[in-house]
Amino acid sequence: MNPEEVPQLIAQIALADPRVKRENEFERRAQVLMWAGILADVPYDYALKAAHEHYAQSVWPILPADIATRWTATVRDRMNRHTDPTPIADPDDEAAWRAELLATRHSVVTGQVAPAPLNELTASPSDEVQERLDRIGRYLPDEIGEQIARYRPVRAERERLARAGQPDPLDVRCDWCRAPAGEPCRQGKSLARRRSPHPSRIEAAAAAPKGQTP
Template sequence: MNPEQIPQLLKQVSYADPRILPEDRQELQGLAALWAGVLTDVPAEFAMWAVGQHYAESPFPIKPSDIASRWRAHVRDRMNRHTGTLEPTRYPELDPDDVAGFMHTLRAERHAVIMGRAEPTPLKAITGADAVPDEVQERLDRIGRYMPDHARETLAQYRPVRAARERLIRTGQPDPLAVPCPWCGAAIDQACRGRRVTPGRDPESKRQGIRAPHPSRLDAARTAA
């Protein structure tokens, strides 16, 4: 906004709060200069809209910082939804080697998005085809895996419990380690434990890990599934 636009904005505010307009002309000029300095980057139409929004939500008098804060939030929201990729189909005349021209176009596009003359451009999908090719789908299915399949198979002999769980999951069977064991009390993700009871000793001190889950744990996993 410029100083010439501020009096109209203050008049808009005075409809909700008449105290905003001082009677002295010099005070009014000083107030307008102050508001113009704070709102120098805010479009006049947005400032008018922000006044209405403020008094629809708050009973307190509006300050120029309230309008400026709303404008910054508006800019941040639109730019967070804009990728700004400068697609060649939209800018066929743009030369990738022309750095100055690229930056000028980028700034112009962002300014248009901020001012509402253009809508934010969201990030497009990895492919625009109706059907994803098998090779691409296979790669997508592997995204996020910490370990490739060949490495997993090599390490299976050193991780028998983990390998057994993965085999069950791949074949669609319930994972017994996903539930606690009702027989030995093993917690989730822990292997079942054998119980050796010695007279005069705490049976808990003699529990040892075993590889095969107890039958009751298998039943509990099937029930949970």
């Protein structure tokens, strides 16, 4: 909540409970500063709704801690029901990956999007997806794999594509750099691994019949 919104919030609450609003100018400024500090992370609309719910059940004056406590409980509940979906950003771009992840969490926390249920993300994969995952050669439990995904971006990206049912360029041989199936593309004569497959390899994977590896 912006500090400028706090006086408006207090004025709205005072319509139901005049005891909340301070009459003394010095006390009023101090009250605004105090409420602004305590409710810094709480959206204005949520704070007003929390006040409505408070006075629907209590005759006692509301305190900023009452609103902040409700907000903390709401955030905890939303995040307990949420499992981070895999970002679509380039997994080799750690800054973009992290930014997308944080943006998604912020949207869930603030109620802009619903939490992503765990059961939808961890349901058993289809036979085709499982076959692709087996071909990649998974050897770690899912929860461990998720924690170290940023240290193994190529494998993490292949698993993401498999679960999303999208073509995996590493399933096919690269005709540009001659990298065999299962290995990343190479960068020129240095043979260093590229961050992303060559465009021709991506096109070849997209054109390959399902279940077949050229």
